[in-house]
Amino acid sequence: MSADSITPFGFESLPVKGALIHLSRSWRRMLRDHDYDALVTETLGHSAAAAGLIAQSLKFDGVVTLQIQGASALQMLVVQCTSDLDLRGLASASPEHAAANFSELTAGAYCAVTVDAGDRPYQGIVEIDDTSLAASLEHYFARSVQVPSHVMLLADSEFAAGVLLQQVPGQSMDDDDWKRLHFLIETLSPRDFEGEAGLELIGKLFAEDDVRVYEPRRVNFRCRCSARKTEDVLKMLGEDESRAALAEQGRIEVICEYCGHRRHFDAVDVERLFADNVVPAPDSVQ
Ligand SMILES: [Zn+2]
Structure with missing residues (x-):
């Protein structure tokens, strides 16, 4: 099992x-054209892992933002992150404000998760918890979605990773067991992701439990920009x-x-763009 995947599992x-x-690779590709400091890198990595986990947890055809x-x-x-697990993302930080931790970085910020499956997008507001994005998302799942969840997120410039545990709705759960699972995922460290973390790591983490591991799903860095969307800009x-x-x-250069x-637009392109009957460019994702 390679990195750049999500491995679903369940408890017997x-x-x-x-x-x-x-x-791993998809995450480094997301960072490639940017120069983020360590804290922004970590927060973007946590967000990327979280978006992937949320997209994987939903039965839908669309995009999680x-x-x-x-x-x-x-x-x-x-x-x-799309339902096919194509991932992209970016961040921008103020050069005037330096932040020492997540709390300072996100002071006064507004956070939302949007699930867009085509017809009516659903947006949930995530109240930002001082300590971490993981804690913020746990509160969000518990209050807004009413699914008790544990979230663990880790990232640096080499990798981004996370675990999402969610109680199955309508079934009661022993509180001690639930706390024990939280404690177990809190023990994860960057070292656990130095190799190809997947099946083996899940087995090691929940050694006391009867865990059923499902087929991993591949995650790709893939942008949704296209010639047509650039023309719209x-x-x-x-x-x-x-x-x-x-x-x-x-000529006009537009960089995604x-x-x-x-993407480049010369005089002929601009003429075509603003002519009366515009023939749009193919909506390719090159
Ligand atoms: Zn793009």
Whole structure:
């Protein structure tokens, strides 16, 4: 079993569903074009692992977006994971505010989880807990979704990982067992993810329990940007602005902030874009 996957599992004698996510290559690719400090890197990694775990836990066809709109040190953070487990994300931090911990980083920030399955997107507000994103999400699951959950998240510049444990709705659970499971996942450390953490790690972690491990699902870094969506950005910018940029630079370059993909528009492209009957570019994801 390789990294960049989510491994779902269940307990034979406890009403708990779980999943373990371990990101390596996909996570480093997400960081590639950015220069985040250690705290922002860690918070983005926690968010990426969490978005993957949430997407895996839902039966849906669409996109999960975890977003933090900052007020001080962290200006913005957004991670998206599709139901096919295609992941992308980015963050921006204020150069004027340095934060020493999660609490300072997210002071006054607003956090939301949106599940968009096409028709009516559902948005839940995540109250930010001072201590960590994991604690914030535990409160969110308990209060808003009413599914008691344990969340463990770990990340640095090399890996992002996490475990989500959720009680099966409608079944009662012994409190001591539930606390014991929380304690077990809290023992995870970065060292557990140095190799290919998956089946073996789950077995080691819950050695006392009868755990059933399911087929792992692959997670990929994959951006959802396209030529067509970039054209929409230029259309929103407007004809005058686009022509001005073209006159100044000879061509317009639009860089996707998520994946670094560069798209160029010359005079002919801009003419076509603002002509009356526009033929859109193919909606490819190159
Ligand atoms: Zn992109």
